[in-house]
Amino acid sequence: MLKPITALGQNSMRLLQRTGEISELFIQTIHWTFKSKPRFRHVIQQMVYFGYESTPIVLLTATFIGMIFVLQTGYQLSKFGATIYAGGISAIAFAREIGPVFTAWAIASRVGASIAAEIGTMQVTEQIDAMKTLATNPVKYLVVPRFLAAIIMLPILTILANLVGILGGWVVALTNLNLTTQIYFSNIQDFLEPKEFFAGLIKTPFFGMLIALIGCYQGFKTWGGAEGVGRATRNAVVSSTILIILFDYIMGAFILALWK
Amino acid sequence: MEIITFKDVYKKLGDKQVLNGMNLTIREGEIMVIIGGSGEGKSVTLKHIMGLMKPDAGEVWVNNECVSSMEEDSLYKILSNFGMLFQYAALFDSLNVRENVGFALDEHTDLSDEEKNRIVAEKLELVHLSNIEHMMPSELSGGMKKRVGLARAMARDPQILLYDEPTTGLDPINADVINNLIIELNEKLGVTSIVVTHDMQSVFKIAHRIAMLYKGKIIKVGPKSEFMDPEDPVVRQFVRGEAHGPITDEISSSVLK
Ligand SMILES: Nc1ncnc2c1ncn2[C@@H]1O[C@H](COP(=O)(O)OP(=O)(O)O)[C@@H](O)[C@H]1O
Ligand SMILES: [Mg+2]
Numbered sequence: 307m308l309k310p311i312t313a314l315g316q317n318s319m320r321l322l323q324r325t326g327e328i329s330e331l332f333i334q335t336i337h338w339t340f341k342s343k344p345r346f347r348h349v350i351q352q353m354v355y356f357g358y359e360s361t362p363i364v365l366l367t368a369t370f371i372g373m374i375f376v377l378q379t380g381y382q383l384s385k386f387g388a389t390i391y392a393g394g395i396s397a398i399a400f401a402r403e404i405g406p407v408f409t410a411w412a413i414a415s416r417v418g419a420s421i422a423a424e425i426g427t428m429q430v431t432e433q434i435d436a437m438k439t440l441a442t443n444p445v446k447y448l449v450v451p452r453f454l455a456a457i458i459m460l461p462i463l464t465i466l467a468n469l470v471g472i473l474g475g476w477v478v479a480l481t482n483l484n485l486t487t488q489i490y491f492s493n494i495q496d497f498l499e500p501k502e503f504f505a506g507l508i509k510t511p512f513f514g515m516l517i518a519l520i521g522c523y524q525g526f527k528t529w530g531g532a533e534g535v536g537r538a539t540r541n542a543v544v545s546s547t548i549l550i551i552l553f554d555y556i557m558g559a560f561i562l563a564l565w566k
Numbered sequence: 567m568e569i570i571t572f573k574d575v576y577k578k579l580g581d582k583q584v585l586n587g588m589n590l591t592i593r594e595g596e597i598m599v600i601i602g603g604s605g606e607g608k609s610v611t612l613k614h615i616m617g618l619m620k621p622d623a624g625e626v627w628v629n630n631e632c633v634s635s636m637e638e639d640s641l642y643k644i645l646s647n648f649g650m651l652f653q654y655a656a657l658f659d660s661l662n663v664r665e666n667v668g669f670a671l672d673e674h675t676d677l678s679d680e681e682k683n684r685i686v687a688e689k690l691e692l693v694h695l696s697n698i699e700h701m702m703p704s705e706l707s708g709g710m711k712k713r714v715g716l717a718r719a720m721a722r723d724p725q726i727l728l729y730d731e732p733t734t735g736l737d738p739i740n741a742d743v744i745n746n747l748i749i750e751l752n753e754k755l756g757v758t759s760i761v762v763t764h765d766m767q768s769v770f771k772i773a774h775r776i777a778m779l780y781k782g783k784i785i786k787v788g789p790k791s792e793f794m795d796p797e798d799p800v801v802r803q804f805v806r807g808e809a810h811g812p813i814t815d816e817i818s819s820s821v822l823k
Contacts, residue, residue, distance in 0.1 A: 427659070436656040439616055440670040440718070441645040
């Protein structure tokens, strides 16, 4: 009888504990970001790695999502003879939500996973312990550069995604919706105010923090050999995917309330 | 003079009481070998000495300082007294040999690059390696990895060296190279050495004193000679590597339960 309730209780406790641990890692990361002399070389290294790992997947998904979006919007709008608005409406959706969220998801599955795998491997092979014995704090050495790189790279990659999404949509506008280049882009210009663009972009550094922190957290928590590394990787992707959409909703609501 | 002391140390990990009232004293300059079966808590013991793990109860003292209740900042300061060779060397995969061996120098000193490179070469020479600075860990054999790991542990001239199963997984010749290095570093530089292992051949070659860890306690500690023909049936079974005796009886009866 009581089993489901006990299970619920246990799961809530675990969730609470994990939230606590991730917050602690966050605080330590902030502490070391300011306390240690910044290592630009490490941050740049991570940024390059970030870009190298995720640019292809971001470009590919953004192009296709842009195409699909303009196609579907255009089709629905054609019922009202309003096809010319396909570009503008799609661009707003892209700038506000689709670009930031899909980019963050793509990066969570690519870079977040590889952060968890890399640090997880270091954990199970005692490299993390070795680092401590060499009197170096792993948060300072491993987390801070990834954290900073993620904060910088997410906005950059999101802008890239927005651009190629609009370009993908342009191809569809020309070939499927019989719009001209001029109509497509001038409609986007009419609709897409800078405000819309920044309302989306402002969320992305936070997505970056989430991806880096959760990847690192799962990595540090890894135990039990190669199998453990697989588990950590999976957990990192699942939990950051969920948290990204949760954060997106919360921040979206805030931004709408503060800045209509 | 004693340099490391375990005072009634208890540590539970998962649901296992790994250390269960452990007491042990290690003297300055000696080679102390801690023996015990797999999963008995040998690595956990070493991690307590370095302050990487904290006891649930009890204290660990190093150089008249209590590492088990120390804050991270002060712990990092005294860690330069230590070097540790990990079981699988734990070299940083993404760094080459030069960067591995010189890691602590790069992180904590303002020495010039030439000076650091010179120290790295010197430490590599201590473990009889040279001109491999540019190689990555994945390019090294198991024995070489351990020697590089040892060079890295030596980088800041520690006073105490900890070895976690230094010969496990090596062929007999490479194992003996490591044994000789342990003796050499102890004799040449006077470093206190704590070696954890279950390789009895290595134990009798290198040990000054031996301690046996069993069920979370040190059940016997003494000079090597006392372990040649021990009276305690548990110690005797382990030292002689016999399939039958009190250790295995216990395991099979607990499996049957
Ligand atoms: N971080 C940990 N979490 C849970 N259990 C652990 C952890 N580290 C070690 N243990 C358990 O503690 C026991 C002793 O481990 P260890 O000291 O590594 O043994 P060994 O003597 O082989 O070096 C083992 O049963 C191991 O499973
Ligand atoms: Mg061990």
